[in-house]
Amino acid sequence: MRAMASKTPVGFIGLGNMGNPMAKNLVKHGYPVIAYDVFPEACKEFQDLGAQVTDSPADVAERADRIITMLPSSPNAIEVYTGANGILKKVKKGSLLIDSSTIDPAVSKELAKAVEKMGAVFMDAPVSGGVGAARAGNLTFMVGGVEQEFDAAKELLTCMGSNVVYCGEVGTGQAAKICNNMLLAISMIGTAEAMNLGIRLGLDPKLLAKILNMSSGRCWSSDTYNPVPGVMEGVPSANNYQGGFGTTLMAKDLGLAQISATNTKTPVPLGSQAHQIYRMMCAKGYALKDFSAVFQFLREEENL
Amino acid sequence: MRAMASKTPVGFIGLGNMGNPMAKNLVKHGYPVIAYDVFPEACKEFQDLGAQVTDSPADVAERADRIITMLPSSPNAIEVYTGANGILKKVKKGSLLIDSSTIDPAVSKELAKAVEKMGAVFMDAPVSGGVGAARAGNLTFMVGGVEQEFDAAKELLTCMGSNVVYCGEVGTGQAAKICNNMLLAISMIGTAEAMNLGIRLGLDPKLLAKILNMSSGRCWSSDTYNPVPGVMEGVPSANNYQGGFGTTLMAKDLGLAQISATNTKTPVPLGSQAHQIYRMMCAKGYALKDFSAVFQFLREEENL
């Protein structure tokens, strides 16, 4: 407990579905938290937990020299850092600013430049793992930024995650996450197509999954998160595609991959098509279902 | 050796790149082989090994009541079974005919019907694993047909493969192979896209592969057969994409998947796009390279 007493405050901006349990884990580890959220109600809970609640990102920056931000999209991140009452208005020299939002890596780089001009340090550290992992404190953080500052970031991030990976210069944390999720979407759709085709051709789904998993078609979507109801237990496909990683969130990440690919002139024919498929699913009522519901989207002919 | 002496002859039709080492493994296991190939030179080697060489598939059927066929495509299989000098002209009642070709499952079903009419048994048993696995005798066989005959088929197939999987009724062996290879093509292209995008965004390829492999993007193409030169050793990408599984062969299997999907009215948006990408690669000079060369196909901008 003495160790805790000596801990200096940590700012936390963005107390939504993910930020809330993340910030609580900081509190649990004894860090005095300086909290801010655009929705004042989101902060109340933290006041009860002994956190200081402030009126703006700038106020957080005035009181804490280590700040974590967890925001829904690029424009929010730009506002929180560079807006009229943004962090940069009052950031102290030498501060460490860690952005765990999933945003365009090009935006991360711009924010890093702006932060650097103020004499502070910026790192991007998006997470993998959903609300459950945030609660359990076993998120994975993919971290981009100056390598010498990685240990300082890791000290805080290990309170919230079990896996903290250094990826390279600023923006590479985002890049790693975006690339992983693009490949994930592609192999999930591929798994759904292959399982569906196999079933239509007379194969038993469990047997087909077993064959794929011992062959070269094996992937996380086939062996850990199979999208066909009845093949595995404890996955969203076993529970009408509830819980898990929502189709809108996947569509958002694929949109970021698309923008990064467009900006770097990188051909991503299947990544691009995966983006469109998740976009059509959103347009057809699957927005809130787990992204493995693509199996249902491709199927369903029976019901008509 | 006495056991071998008692073995009855096995017919083998199609002694190409794959059929040659497969038939040799039957010889090694003591089976008297009755051989046929459209190219007489392909048979010479077998004459020297003590096999009987015949003039037509019909002749094989006259002398052996267990026959394995290994042919390049659907039309060849149709010719060998139902042609003017085809197996069915002289097949004996009760014969076991095993087709290890990779062909349209609908054709397998038609052949099975024709065979059944003659009082014989047909099974489809396409293989996974290339020439190396054929030589080493550790192919995987995916077998479709009447379950009671599976043990009889397995007796022969285990001489050539380490893994013999029963998949269900006739045609499901083909179905399993086609579905696996479609998913394989999709995840290979996806891996190539994700790795390429990550590299463009500043990530080190080895580090990115490591991150994908411990995350939800993990797949056989990323962790066992990575398409990016320098990431893994002993794979085609480490050897200028030589050896391995050729792009034309992958294009052929994706064509079969496409035909099966069209016939069963199954949507396969990414499988269909993967087919087109391998088709374009064939049109652009990649026909003989390993299918992981899709990384090079998407890349290469540097060289211009």
Added chain:
Amino acid sequence: MRAMASKTPVGFIGLGNMGNPMAKNLVKHGYPVIAYDVFPEACKEFQDLGAQVTDSPADVAERADRIITMLPSSPNAIEVYTGANGILKKVKKGSLLIDSSTIDPAVSKELAKAVEKMGAVFMDAPVSGGVGAARAGNLTFMVGGVEQEFDAAKELLTCMGSNVVYCGEVGTGQAAKICNNMLLAISMIGTAEAMNLGIRLGLDPKLLAKILNMSSGRCWSSDTYNPVPGVMEGVPSANNYQGGFGTTLMAKDLGLAQISATNTKTPVPLGSQAHQIYRMMCAKGYALKDFSAVFQFLREEENL
């Protein structure tokens, strides 16, 4: 009327939605019709019109040396020509057999070979234009076969169509139709995407259509059959996508294009994707709507 009296009988096989009005137009032009359909009820109407009704395609071939077939798919055509009671069982030497079905051009070629062996002539002559055009007698026929026989075919086809185009050797009639419909599907989906994107970006649909139609985006789908409700009158989009050319029919033609492209190893990346989109639409309840309903399929987000 005397001229009519001298006309020799014409066989007609396949009296469905399209065949019915087509055969009636032959009757109107004074041709004695010898009719057959698998569903006897389909023939009744023709009995009343004075046509002879027969029991099989073979019977038709016995009584008429000019026969037109109009069948739903490749397997039906194969059965009608080469089946146990097929045309070829009793076809007379020198007969002219015209197949107006839309089928795989490779199948047309096979049928042509089989017909030729019997000393008769085969031509493929698929139609463009729906039931309305069939009734009005202004279909377009795309004809493949030996050029010397074209005039003989044209004599009959002009009774049912206003436009009879010679395309080349056997199979090219099918090829022309398939290529046209593939391009049609692609530009229809493209028009739907462009209109939808423009509307989302704030453009008035009528104005956007006008701009496209005077620019390089102009196509039949944008200027004659616009898929956006309210832009044009008298098209299916103005009538809740009823009537017109059904989504299942388009999916069928795209499947034929896919099979032809696979067989000839031709890359068709957008044609393939168009096929998948119409396949998904069929799986999602759009099977019976006009194919311009792809605008609604991509849209609809509003309703959720």
Added chain:
Amino acid sequence: MRAMASKTPVGFIGLGNMGNPMAKNLVKHGYPVIAYDVFPEACKEFQDLGAQVTDSPADVAERADRIITMLPSSPNAIEVYTGANGILKKVKKGSLLIDSSTIDPAVSKELAKAVEKMGAVFMDAPVSGGVGAARAGNLTFMVGGVEQEFDAAKELLTCMGSNVVYCGEVGTGQAAKICNNMLLAISMIGTAEAMNLGIRLGLDPKLLAKILNMSSGRCWSSDTYNPVPGVMEGVPSANNYQGGFGTTLMAKDLGLAQISATNTKTPVPLGSQAHQIYRMMCAKGYALKDFSAVFQFLREEENL
């Protein structure tokens, strides 16, 4: 000439391939031009023509209250308007600023807001037609902005174009251009696929083009700019795909369409795939060829 003498100066920023002939047409129509380009050499020619050459966009804004900008991409436009020496530093109240660059409509809207804050007016007016049309003064302008200001804009734009279309609020000029070019790319690729498939199936290219053009596959790419060598004269396909509209330019416009679609969550499955195909073409050496060279890209198998 007296009329000309009374004309007030017009600023022109961006004197590249397109801007150069456009500005010259303003000079020809008697407008005193105030010129600026980042490359001073680009201005020399205008000095000889009697134009004033300035040191920065801000300087242009100081001396002219009507300014036209013609820049290669969004970041350039942002810099020229809002940069350290940008137009907005010295823009006069009531000035009319017309941006003819092709950029993201979202950027146009942001620029419009910034301009409006300074009491000036912003319109987006991207062009259709290439360098030839720019020289001949018959470009098409698609104009977005406040309708009352359209006449003032049109006065200038008609000096450079034969067609000036009002599209709606700010950003809709860009939207119209992007949508048209997306549909153009889709139908060009579709035409190339359909022509290629037809040729493979035995059709004569000229005949196929004729059939498409009298049928529902008809589009600008098939009837005015056919991509198959030998079908039409006077188009890039008749001249080894030189001249015309370059593949990189098309890829850029498709990238803008992609970004707009992603931002508005609009599914554009074929538009997205068209983008990827032009991206792959750029990676494979087609960057500087006319965009109709997609026919060659899909083909070329012969040469291998």
